[in-house]
Amino acid sequence: xxxxxxxxxxxxxxxxxxxxxxxxxxxxxxxxxxxxxxxxxxxxxxxxxxxxxxxxxxxxxxxxxxxxxxxxxxxxxxxxxxxxxxxxxxxxxxxxxxxxxxxxxxxxxxxxxxxxxxxxxxxxxxxxxxxxxxxxxxxxxxxxxxxxxxxxxxxxxxxxxxxxxxxxxxxxxxxxxxxxxxxxxxxxxxxxxxxxxxxxxxxxxxxxxxxxxxxxxxxxxxxxxxxxxxxxxxxxxxxxxxxxxxxxxxxxxxxxxxxxxxxxxxxxxxxxxxxxxxxxxxxxxxxxxxxxxxxxxxxxxxxxxxxxxxxxxxxxxxxxxxxxxxxxxxxxxxx
Amino acid sequence: xxxxxxxxxxxxxxxxxxxxxxxxxxxxxxxxxxxxxxxxxxxxxxxxxxxxxxxxxxxxxxxxxxxxxxxxxxxxxxxxxxxxxxxxxxxxxxxxxxxxxxxxxxxxxxxxxxxxxxxxxxxxxxxxxxxxxxxxxxxxxxxxxxxxxxxxxxxxxxxxxxxxxxxxxxxxxxxxxxxxxxxxxxxxxxxxxxxxxxxxxxxxxxxxxxxxxxxxxxxxxxxxxxxxxxxxxxxxxxxxxxxxxxxxxxxxxxxxxxxxxxxxxxxxxxxxxxxxxxxxxxxxxxxxxxxxxxxxxxxxxxxxxxxxxxxxxxxxxxxxxxxxxxxxxxxxxxx
DNA sequence: GTGAAAGCGCTAACAA
DNA sequence: TTGTTAGCGCTTTCAC
Numbered sequence: 001x002x003x004x005x006x007x008x009x010x011x012x013x014x015x016x017x018x019x020x021x022x023x024x025x026x027x028x029x030x031x032x033x034x035x036x037x038x039x040x041x042x043x044x045x046x047x048x049x050x051x052x053x054x055x056x057x058x059x060x061x062x063x064x065x066x067x068x069x070x071x072x073x074x075x076x077x078x079x080x081x082x083x084x085x086x087x088x089x090x091x092x093x094x095x096x097x098x099x100x101x102x103x104x105x106x107x108x109x110x111x112x113x114x115x116x117x118x119x120x121x122x123x124x125x126x127x128x129x130x131x132x133x134x135x136x137x138x139x140x141x142x143x144x145x146x147x148x149x150x151x152x153x154x155x156x157x158x159x160x161x162x163x164x165x166x167x168x169x170x171x172x173x174x175x176x177x178x179x180x181x182x183x184x185x186x187x188x189x190x191x192x193x194x195x196x197x198x199x200x201x202x203x204x205x206x207x208x209x210x211x212x213x214x215x216x217x218x219x220x221x222x223x224x225x226x227x228x229x230x231x232x233x234x235x236x237x238x239x240x241x242x243x244x245x246x247x248x249x250x251x252x253x254x255x256x257x258x259x260x261x262x263x264x265x266x267x268x269x270x271x272x273x274x275x276x277x278x279x280x281x282x283x284x285x286x287x288x289x290x291x292x293x294x295x296x297x298x299x300x301x302x303x304x305x306x307x308x309x310x311x312x313x314x315x316x317x318x319x320x321x322x323x324x325x326x327x328x329x330x331x332x333x334x335x
Numbered sequence: 336x337x338x339x340x341x342x343x344x345x346x347x348x349x350x351x352x353x354x355x356x357x358x359x360x361x362x363x364x365x366x367x368x369x370x371x372x373x374x375x376x377x378x379x380x381x382x383x384x385x386x387x388x389x390x391x392x393x394x395x396x397x398x399x400x401x402x403x404x405x406x407x408x409x410x411x412x413x414x415x416x417x418x419x420x421x422x423x424x425x426x427x428x429x430x431x432x433x434x435x436x437x438x439x440x441x442x443x444x445x446x447x448x449x450x451x452x453x454x455x456x457x458x459x460x461x462x463x464x465x466x467x468x469x470x471x472x473x474x475x476x477x478x479x480x481x482x483x484x485x486x487x488x489x490x491x492x493x494x495x496x497x498x499x500x501x502x503x504x505x506x507x508x509x510x511x512x513x514x515x516x517x518x519x520x521x522x523x524x525x526x527x528x529x530x531x532x533x534x535x536x537x538x539x540x541x542x543x544x545x546x547x548x549x550x551x552x553x554x555x556x557x558x559x560x561x562x563x564x565x566x567x568x569x570x571x572x573x574x575x576x577x578x579x580x581x582x583x584x585x586x587x588x589x590x591x592x593x594x595x596x597x598x599x600x601x602x603x604x605x606x607x608x609x610x611x612x613x614x615x616x617x618x619x620x621x622x623x624x625x626x627x628x629x630x631x632x633x634x635x636x637x638x639x640x641x642x643x644x645x646x647x648x649x650x651x652x653x654x655x656x657x658x659x660x661x662x663x664x665x666x667x668x669x670x
Numbered sequence: 671g672t673g674a675a676a677g678c679g680c681t682a683a684c685a686a
Numbered sequence: 687t688t689g690t691t692a693g694c695g696c697t698t699t700c701a702c
Contacts, residue, residue: 001448001449001477001478003678003679003680004679004680005679005680013688013689014688014689014690015679015680015681015689016680016681016682016688016689016690016691017687017688017689019679019680019681019682020681020682020688023681027687027688028687028688029687029688032687032688044477046444046447046448046449047448047679047680048389048448048449048678048679048680049448049449049450050385050388050389050394050449050450050678050679050680051389051449051678051679051680051681051694052679052680052681053385053694054383054385054386054389054678054679054680054694054695054696055679055680055681055682055693055694056680056681056694057694059385061428069410069411069413069414069417070407070410070411070414070613072405072407075404075405075410076404076405078404078429079404079405079431082404082429082430082431083431086430091428091430091445091446091450092428092429093396093426093427093428093429094413094417094427094428094429095417095421095426096414096417096418109381110426111426112381113336113381113382113383113384114336114381114383114384114385114386114695115384115385115426142336142379143336226616227616227619227621249613249616249617252617253616253617253619256591256617256618256619257619259594259619260619278405278584281561281562281584281588282584282587282588282591282617283591284562284588284591284592284594284595286562336695338694338695338696339695339696340695340696348672348673349672349673349674350673350674350695350696351672351673351674351675351696351697351698352671352672352673354695354696354697354698355672355697355698358697362671362672363671363672364671364672367671367672382695382696383694383695383696385694385695385696386678386694386695386696386697387695387696387697388678389678389679389680389694389695389696390677390678390695390696390697390698391678391696391697392678449679
């Protein structure tokens with residue numbers, strides 16, 4: 001990489017002249033500016049990012065800590081973050097906590113050394129289970145703002161972007177009740193997560209508000225054999241005619257299993273799941289889905305963070321932004 | 336963040352003494368080292384990464400340019416890269432080209448300003464179609480090594496990690512022929528990509544080597560209605576009893592559509608697709624799959640790059656590493 | 671055993 | 687209009 005120094009030498013002017021010329025300072029003569037710019041162009045000069053960061057004490061880089069990049073929802077949020085960040089001239093450094101508290105702490109530590117100006121993260125499963133938040137608080141106290149999305153730590157004062165999980169499953173369950181479904185089950189493989197709990201509660205509330213209904217819940221471990229679990233569940237709980245699923249894959253499997261067991265979807269059984277478009281399209285009939293607008297969540301998180309970073313002096317109150325889900329009627333439900 | 340300067344002031348010693356003490360230099364007295372370390376600990380001192388990078392002229396950061404983070408395979412490679420990089424103390428800056436040549440160029444440009452020490456990337460679709468490679472060559476000539484994976488530009492001299500796509504579909508097709516399938520079709524929604532072409536050729540070769548077989552190919556646009564396309568395809572080409580799919584989602588849809596059309600899988604029709612475990616589990620029966628070992632690919636790419644970066648002086652020959660696919664027999668084929 | 675000084679690449683206040 | 691200088695945080699050579 002060419003440096004100002006080299007350009008200056010070749011042009012027989014001082015470094016600061018070159019710097020000013022390239023930054024369109026009024027101070028420098030037209031002729032000089034022209035000469036400098038031409039040479040810079042020729043050598044494809046780019047100001048060294050590291051030197052700039054050191055000088056200006058900010059990196060224009062956001063640290064993103066994601067629990068699981070293979071989770072489609074989280075990947076999509078990352079996409080939204082990246083796009084919004086790029087729009088504002090920010091880069092993102094991605095760390096994957098792999099749902100581990102230790103790795104999460106480590107990543108936070110590692111990047112809090114001047115590598116980034118702030119963080120966007122979703123809390124790791126282990127962290128949520130153990131309910132640890134000190135590492136977040138410490139980072140914030142060091143002057144690095146955090147924005148949390150989806151899985152948030154309520155005890156930490158910071159900006160947050162969340163989904164109306166509770167309302168979403170509540171409404172989804174209501175809609176199945178309106179379809180006159182009699183036995184509505186809830187399937188989840190994320191019960192340990194804050195969002196998993198909220199989704200379950202939304203379902204429970206809708207069920208308990210209606211006499212003649214009672215909760216039927218299947219909780220699975222993410223890595224276990226879902227097909228078998230769902231099959232036994234269907235066999236054990238005869239006549240289930242409605243399913244609300246907290247994730248996408250179990251919803252797809254539920255549809256396929258129902259068909260396999262000789263049921264017609266949605267004639268005999270309706271299925272609703274949290275899902276993105278691409279996954280909803282995998283089943284026949286297509287899955288009626290609760291969409292979370294992951295990209296919007298990512299974009300919002302990035303906006304909140306960038307806004308906070310650019311106004312570090314003012315002490316803005318922390319915001320919690322709720323991105324509403326939408327209900328996308330496809331073919332796995334009656335209405 | 337505390338700096339050496341502040342520590343030095345508080346301890347009434349010089350900056351260099353503090354620096355040396357923290358780096359366990361032999362020069363510094365035991366007592367001093369102890370005092371320094373204690374205060375550093377107290378203030379949670381971390382050496383400023385940016386200053387280090389400037390000083391040492393390397394960032395310990397890898398730029399990763401991914402065409403599409405929502406592609407499960409690519410996301411998984413990213414996971415592999417991140418893990419391997421972290422193991423060696425490297426961070427990754429992620430850019431998403433969104434399959435666009437322009438964005439790819441831009442990202443390369445943007446990070447080639449000292450932000451990263453090298454790149455790992457998979458070539459964007461548009462880039463492959465237009466067959467542009469100058470931006471890669473330019474980056475390399477600026478002293479920033481590139482490692483390409485999966486979708487590579489053959490005209491660029493750099494390390495590469497690829498999959499044995501050709502052999503994989505060739506063998507998959509053979510295995511269907513051995514099952515005594517009579518009409519074997521190939522379904523692809525990635526025909527524009529280098530890997531898509533290779534996969535198709537592998538299939539074609541196997542078919543042409545056997546008289547009594549002829550190629551039946553369905554090419555789809557990624558964003559169009561795959562369910563409808565596959566349905567028409569099945570209806571138009573009666574008696575298809577074997578499917579090799581270049582991607583995972585069309586394989587899953589093919590299984591579901593076959594069932595929907597009254598066929599038994601795998602009794603009446605076998606389906607094989609490129610797929611990861613999690614997606615293969617979505618269909619009933621589970622998809623027999625060609626696994627690409629995405630994480631291994633990512634890890635290999637990271638290793639190649641780190642190795643090259645750490646031996647920039649020596650002029651090592653470029654390597655192309657082939658990560659072999661494995662054939663995972665599940666329930667959508669007879670054998 | 672400790673400190674002063676230079677230098678990585680850049681910007682900006684100040685001097686000429 | 688142009689140049690000199692200091693300084694961002696750190697390491698390292700060379701004096702003391």
